Amino acid sequence: MIKVSINGYGTIGKRVADAVLKQPDMELVGVAKTSPNYEAMVAFKRNMRIYVPEENKEKFISAGIEPAGNISDMIEESDVIVDATPNGVGAEYKKIYVEKGKPALFQGGEKSNVGEISFSALCNYDEAIGKKYVRVVSCNTTAMLRTICTTSKVSPVKKVRGTVIRRAADPKEYKKGPINALVPDPASVPSHHAKDVNTVLKDLDIVTMAVISPTNLMHVHLLDMETEREVRREEILEQLLSTPRIVVVPGKAGINSTAELVELARDLGRERNDMPEVMVFEDSVQTKGKEVFLMYAVHQESIVVPENVDAVRAVSGMSKSIDLTNASLGIRKGYII
Amino acid sequence: MIKVSINGYGTIGKRVADAVLKQPDMELVGVAKTSPNYEAMVAFKRNMRIYVPEENKEKFISAGIEPAGNISDMIEESDVIVDATPNGVGAEYKKIYVEKGKPALFQGGEKSNVGEISFSALCNYDEAIGKKYVRVVSCNTTAMLRTICTTSKVSPVKKVRGTVIRRAADPKEYKKGPINALVPDPASVPSHHAKDVNTVLKDLDIVTMAVISPTNLMHVHLLDMETEREVRREEILEQLLSTPRIVVVPGKAGINSTAELVELARDLGRERNDMPEVMVFEDSVQTKGKEVFLMYAVHQESIVVPENVDAVRAVSGMSKSIDLTNASLGIRKGYII
Numbered sequence: 316m317i318k319v320s321i322n323g324y325g326t327i328g329k330r331v332a333d334a335v336l337k338q339p340d341m342e343l344v345g346v347a348k349t350s351p352n353y354e355a356m357v358a359f360k361r362n363m364r365i366y367v368p369e370e371n372k373e374k375f376i377s378a379g380i381e382p383a384g385n386i387s388d389m390i391e392e393s394d395v396i397v398d399a400t401p402n403g404v405g406a407e408y409k410k411i412y413v414e415k416g417k418p419a420l421f422q423g424g425e426k427s428n429v430g431e432i433s434f435s436a437l438c439n440y441d442e443a444i445g446k447k448y449v450r451v452v453s454c455n456t457t458a459m460l461r462t463i464c465t466t467s468k469v470s471p472v473k474k475v476r477g478t479v480i481r482r483a484a485d486p487k488e489y490k491k492g493p494i495n496a497l498v499p500d501p502a503s504v505p506s507h508h509a510k511d512v513n514t515v516l517k518d519l520d521i522v523t524m525a526v527i528s529p530t531n532l533m534h535v536h537l538l539d540m541e542t543e544r545e546v547r548r549e550e551i552l553e554q555l556l557s558t559p560r561i562v563v564v565p566g567k568a569g570i571n572s573t574a575e576l577v578e579l580a581r582d583l584g585r586e587r588n589d590m591p592e593v594m595v596f597e598d599s600v601q602t603k604g605k606e607v608f609l610m611y612a613v614h615q616e617s618i619v620v621p622e623n624v625d626a627v628r629a630v631s632g633m634s635k636s637i638d639l640t641n642a643s644l645g646i647r648k649g650y651i652i
Numbered sequence: 653m654i655k656v657s658i659n660g661y662g663t664i665g666k667r668v669a670d671a672v673l674k675q676p677d678m679e680l681v682g683v684a685k686t687s688p689n690y691e692a693m694v695a696f697k698r699n700m701r702i703y704v705p706e707e708n709k710e711k712f713i714s715a716g717i718e719p720a721g722n723i724s725d726m727i728e729e730s731d732v733i734v735d736a737t738p739n740g741v742g743a744e745y746k747k748i749y750v751e752k753g754k755p756a757l758f759q760g761g762e763k764s765n766v767g768e769i770s771f772s773a774l775c776n777y778d779e780a781i782g783k784k785y786v787r788v789v790s791c792n793t794t795a796m797l798r799t800i801c802t803t804s805k806v807s808p809v810k811k812v813r814g815t816v817i818r819r820a821a822d823p824k825e826y827k828k829g830p831i832n833a834l835v836p837d838p839a840s841v842p843s844h845h846a847k848d849v850n851t852v853l854k855d856l857d858i859v860t861m862a863v864i865s866p867t868n869l870m871h872v873h874l875l876d877m878e879t880e881r882e883v884r885r886e887e888i889l890e891q892l893l894s895t896p897r898i899v900v901v902p903g904k905a906g907i908n909s910t911a912e913l914v915e916l917a918r919d920l921g922r923e924r925n926d927m928p929e930v931m932v933f934e935d936s937v938q939t940k941g942k943e944v945f946l947m948y949a950v951h952q953e954s955i956v957v958p959e960n961v962d963a964v965r966a967v968s969g970m971s972k973s974i975d976l977t978n979a980s981l982g983i984r985k986g987y988i989i
Contacts, residue, residue: 352906353906353907353912353919354919356989357916357920360989377904378904486911486914487911487912487915489911495832567715567716568689569687569690574826575690575826577823579694581923581924581925582691582924587919587925588925652690652694
């Protein structure tokens with residue numbers, strides 16, 4: 316059993332914790348939380364061990380949460396730490412992981428040099444095997460890489476021009492905006508997504524532009540990919556339909572928005588209405604000579620969860636993970652409905 | 653077994669269908685749907701029988717849904733019909749229910765004279781027993797009635813002055829606004845909520861004012877109730893804490909918004925992140941002489957679901973329902989966390 320702990324119990328951390336609990340070969344040591352809010356209260360009620368900064372112990376105890384120890388204790392007891400702390404904090408914690416000789420994963424909000432490798436399971440799983448420090452790329456980059464590497468199976472993708480329409484905040488966040496503006500992010504070219512894709516696919520010619528939109532459900536990407544040879548729409552669609560972690564939203568389902576994708580997730584009984592799969596709109600998949608066009612939605616809260624689970628196995632030296640992760644988490648392929 | 657069918661499979665209908673499936677004394681005949689979208693596709697995949705208008709059968713078949721019959725067939729096969737069709741449509745269908753001699757429930761969007769009685773389980777369950785046509789009041793009215801009838805157990809409520817801050821649309825709806833305006837609803841006094849409360853509590857002095865706000869998660873109510881005698885905050889809080897279908901959001905949980913209430917529902921593993929309980933903010937409960945002030949959130953998609961289940965039993969002549977409904981649906985009381 317791989318003993319895994321989660322440092323940072325927010326949007327990503329809580330989901331990776333739940334995912335670890337579902338792995339037959341992993342054990343959850345516990346989760347680290349800095350303030351005793353409702354999220355910590357629910358985790359404690361669910362019998363997770365809560366590790367806290369030494370100086371905050373009293374605060375937790377008066378909120379009815381008995382800490383299992385401090386964060387340093389948690390790191391000691393772990394084989395692998397999944398760092399899901401806020402952007403930039405992971406790099407600080409890395410010093411402690413290194414000092415204690417523990418392998419660790421970082422999230423895409425950290426600079427790419429925090430890890431020995433940036434990771435996307437469908438593109439470069441094998442390169443991460445046995446590495447000690449791995450950075451799982453961000454939600455947008457994960458989605459783009461899944462799509463590009465899948466398309467490349469039909470014919471290698473030589474060039475990508477992409478538009479990222481970003482959600483402005485996560486559903487639980489009520490202090491972040493914008494509420495009524497479109498915000499070029501940034502108003503210069505390229506956006507960081509292209510550079511981040513290049514941390515995994517180093518030689519790809521890719522340019523992205525991004526805009527923040529006042530919504531909190533999902534991102535939407537619009538891609539124009541150029542392949543080595545001329546491809547047919549049917550080939551691309553078939554490849555998308557047969558690749559796990561990608562689902563196709565059928566035209567006949569009358570789903571025209573991210574709002575309805577969330578409603579579908581609720582109707583399907585998905586926990587927390589999570590959709591870790593890239594959701595490709597079927598009717599958007601089009602080809603023109605060597606160009607492939609498509610549009611898909613990205614659930615920013617959950618898409619990197621399976622990648623984190625895979626990366627835990629990769630740093631533990633295991634060569635096979637993707638199928639097991641998909642099966643344990645109920646991650647789908649094909650038409651979503 | 654009471655054979656129940658659901659006419660109209662939208663926000664309310666889909667939830668009542670799921671709730672009926674969880675009742676030990678009910679059987680779901682099927683659900684009626686007019687168009688074959690993703691909601692119908694999921695219901696069909698889950699083995700619900702789908703009844704459709706005769707003229708739309710072909711459309712359903714080409715979407716891969718084999719209809720079980722037409723809506724008239726469904727009504728014939730049922731002991732009770734839960735009508736969850738759009739506002740005003742229920743009154744049209746009533747003619748068919750009457751013609752076929754079938755008891756039926758209607759939702760709060762219908763005019764109050766559609767039923768022999770307007771219904772709120774905690775206020776007037778007994779009056780509905782054996783009635784044939786019952787109107788379950790709307791989400792806002794249900795929440796207000798639960799709160800008033802619960803407060804009245806401490807000391808009878810004589811007067812209510814209330815503010816309703818309404819959500820603008822449901823999460824799945826993407827064609828309805830406003831997106832950036834506050835809309836007095838209407839800019840006259842009182843709003844219809846006061847009149848609707850009076851359909852159940854006929855002699856209560858109540859005035860409400862309402863504003864639509866650009867959010868789709870929940871409504872929020874701010875009440876000022878006057879009781880017969882002087883009351884203490886502790887008495888009110890104790891009564892709220894011991895009443896099922898009402899939960900108290902503890903001050904220490906750091907929950908300051910409807911956004912976090914939805915996140916809590918997700919963390920608690922609630923299906924579709926539903927919260928059918930009235931959610932009272934603990935620190936908002938205050939008293940001043942005979943006045944009781946409080947603030948609570950209302951999950952518009954799910955709050956009337958337990959009331960619909962109870963009303964099915966009431967029209968079937970059964971005197972006890974509330975505890976069974978709460979147990980079968982996992983409906984809570986006390987501190988929510």
